[in-house]
Amino acid sequence: MKVSYYSRLSPEHISILEEFTKDVPVKVGALAKALGLKVVVAALPLKISGLIKPDPDGGFVIKVNRFEPKERQRFTIAHEIAHFLLHRDKIQAGVVDSVLYRSKLSSRVEAEANRLAADIIMPLDKVSELSAVYRTQGDHQIIATLAETFQVSRQAMEIRTGD
Ligand SMILES: [Zn+2]
Missing domain, CATH: 1.10.10 (Arc Repressor Mutant, subunit A)
Structure with missing residues (x-):
């Protein structure tokens, strides 16, 4: 995982990522939990794959669309984890990702989330x-x-x- 964003991750987050990417399939739900994130499988609109937003109880919650295939849900969770790790300061009221992983964030930021998601899950x-x-x-x-x-x-x- 020695790429440009690596230096922006905290030592604690790096060690959690390393622990969870040792064995495959990577347990993305457990990884999210270890990072302090809540994951909810929810009935989201068809053009939405997932989202991350501040949780009323503190921290962040990830929602993933239950109507999408399991494999796809796993990638979406990894993508939202990446937003948490790299773009926490940009989440504000929430980031909603379309099926193309497009959101209010720039396409550069979205591409970065996809790269880290791929590093996490593959x-x-x-x-x-x-x-x-x-x-x-x-x-x-x-x-x-x-x-x-x-x-x-x-x-x-x-x-x-x-x-
Ligand atoms: Zn995104």
Whole structure:
């Protein structure tokens, strides 16, 4: 996870992230909890994947759309965690993410959240380790197997392995 935003994370957050990205599938719900975040699976409008907003009891709450596939919900939780880790000062009354992960925040900020979300849910060292394990399966099948192992969509894994 040695990328530009790394230096902006607190040592405490880094150690929590490292602990939770050691094993796959990454337990994103438990990770959120360890970071002090509440996660609610909710009936959100169809064009919304998720949101993060201040919780009335203090801290922040993440809501994820229950109508979307499980794999997609996992990525959304990771995306909202990324907003918390990197963009807390910009959340204000809340950040609502569309299905394209667009919000009131700039596309640069959204791209950054997607990058950290991918680092959380598809740790590169694990992706390369398991790609080597599955390499006899052939490219197409490897993506499917990896997606299943990491519990992410094939599309997300395809983008990740193309990184
Ligand atoms: Zn976002």
